[in-house]
Amino acid sequence: MISKSMSPRVENSSAIRAMFEEGLRMAKVVGPENVYDFSLGNPNVPAPPEVNQAIIDVVKTENPIKLHGYMVNSGFDETRQAVADDLNDRYGTKYGISNIVMSTGAAMCMNIIFRCILDINDEVIVSAPYFVDYANYVSNWHGKLEVLPANPEGGFMPRMEELEKRINKKTKAVIINNPNNPTGVIYPESVIKEIAAILEKKQKELGTVIYLIADEPYRELVYDGTQVPHIPNYYDNALVCYSYSKSLSLAGERIGYVVVPDASDQSEQFKMALGIANRISGAINAPSLIQLALARCLRAKVDIDFYKRNGQDLYEALTDAGFDCLKPQGAFYLWMKSPDADEKAFVEALKEEHILVTPGSAFAGPGYVRFSYCVAHETIERATPGFKRIGEKYFQHGMAL
Numbered sequence: 001m002i003s004k005s006m007s008p009r010v011e012n013s014s015a016i017r018a019m020f021e022e023g024l025r026m027a028k029v030v031g032p033e034n035v036y037d038f039s040l041g042n043p044n045v046p047a048p049p050e051v052n053q054a055i056i057d058v059v060k061t062e063n064p065i066k067l068h069g070y071m072v073n074s075g076f077d078e079t080r081q082a083v084a085d086d087l088n089d090r091y092g093t094k095y096g097i098s099n100i101v102m103s104t105g106a107a108m109c110m111n112i113i114f115r116c117i118l119d120i121n122d123e124v125i126v127s128a129p130y131f132v133d134y135a136n137y138v139s140n141w142h143g144k145l146e147v148l149p150a151n152p153e154g155g156f157m158p159r160m161e162e163l164e165k166r167i168n169k170k171t172k173a174v175i176i177n178n179p180n181n182p183t184g185v186i187y188p189e190s191v192i193k194e195i196a197a198i199l200e201k202k203q204k205e206l207g208t209v210i211y212l213i214a215d216e217p218y219r220e221l222v223y224d225g226t227q228v229p230h231i232p233n234y235y236d237n238a239l240v241c242y243s244y245s246k247s248l249s250l251a252g253e254r255i256g257y258v259v260v261p262d263a264s265d266q267s268e269q270f271k272m273a274l275g276i277a278n279r280i281s282g283a284i285n286a287p288s289l290i291q292l293a294l295a296r297c298l299r300a301k302v303d304i305d306f307y308k309r310n311g312q313d314l315y316e317a318l319t320d321a322g323f324d325c326l327k328p329q330g331a332f333y334l335w336m337k338s339p340d341a342d343e344k345a346f347v348e349a350l351k352e353e354h355i356l357v358t359p360g361s362a363f364a365g366p367g368y369v370r371f372s373y374c375v376a377h378e379t380i381e382r383a384t385p386g387f388k389r390i391g392e393k394y395f396q397h398g399m400a401l
Contacts, residue, residue, distance in 0.1 A: 036383035048300035054293040073275040075102025091230040106243035112277035127158040129365030179330025182370040196235035218331035220247040321391030353386030
């Protein structure tokens with residue numbers, strides 16, 4: 001018999017995965033070429049050739065005992081140094097080996113952070129809409145996720161007055177997902193500075209430590225020269241979670257890292273705690289083969305122009321059909337207002353055209369839907385007539401609410 005804490009999670013299984021599985025069932029009926037699945041954020045741009053070559057080189061040249069063996073829980077020194085050097089070149093920082101803790105992707109990075117900072121009923125704040133599993137990561141360690149209401153009028157930036165009001169003695173962290181999943185927006189420097197100022201004020205007022213956790217798996221997927229601010233340059237108690245799942249299309253390899261700046265509270269103790277959290281989480285350490293390969297190919301890049309073109313063309317196809325969308329700034333998601341007050345009914349209407357999207361309520365964003373455009377460009381082209389037919393149904397027939 002499963003636990004009481006798992007029962008509701010089973011019953012409310014991820015809407016994203018459920019839609020993906022429905023697409024597989026639909027494909028058996030109408031053919032995969034006639035199903036337009038925009039539900040899952042699974043990169044479809046191949047990993048750069050440098051990655052495969054690095055893996056081959058590591059297998060051929062590394063001592064097999066080292067290659068397939070344990071290392072310190074925080075990762076290989078050469079990998080951590082390579083990551084530190086890369087960040088220093090990008091952001092003018094002075095990180096070394098000790099500032100980097102390798103782990104199994106950004107999801108585990110967040111989990112080991114919460115393992116280290118949360119006691120029972122401690123709180124973590126995030127702004128809606130947000131990536132659904134944040135609530136699970138926090139509750140894994142007996143914390144509570146406090147959700148700020150969405151701010152569509154303000155471009156889905158956090159509501160600062162609400163943030164300041166919600167912070168209390170139990171607040172241990174605020175999450176910033178930049179670029180954001182599901183909206184595709186980027187929090188600019190001005191917003192980061194405003195958040196940092198609020199947290200500095202509340203730390204002094206409450207006599208507590210409040211971490212600003214930057215979840216950045218889409219950091220390199222930005223368009224039109226936009227830059228993602230490096231949050232530790234603006235706030236001392238900042239922690240960065242990063243994954244190579246998107247930037248190098250390595251979602252299945254489960255590899256990422258946490259940055260712990262020296263300026264953060266009790267940083268040396270925190271770094272040690274994260275290494276222990278890696279071990280007692282059951283992951284033990286990040287996979288050795290991909291760690292050693294990464295040290296050789298960190299400067300490689302996926303074809304970001306492919307995602308940019310997809311985002312532009314999807315945005316144009318949907319707006320031409322009459323829909324109200326946020327123009328993507330980063331990541332590979334498009335956030336669209338549902339023309340039906342019940343976005344789940346709209347999702348069902350899209351299915352009639354074999355178009356699969358995720359309802360916004362899966363991200364605490366009811367009234368919207370999310371398109372994931374990490375798909376073949378032909379998928380967008382083939383779905384466009386369906387967009388037009390659905391647009392005609394809602395707008396020309398006066399169905400939009």
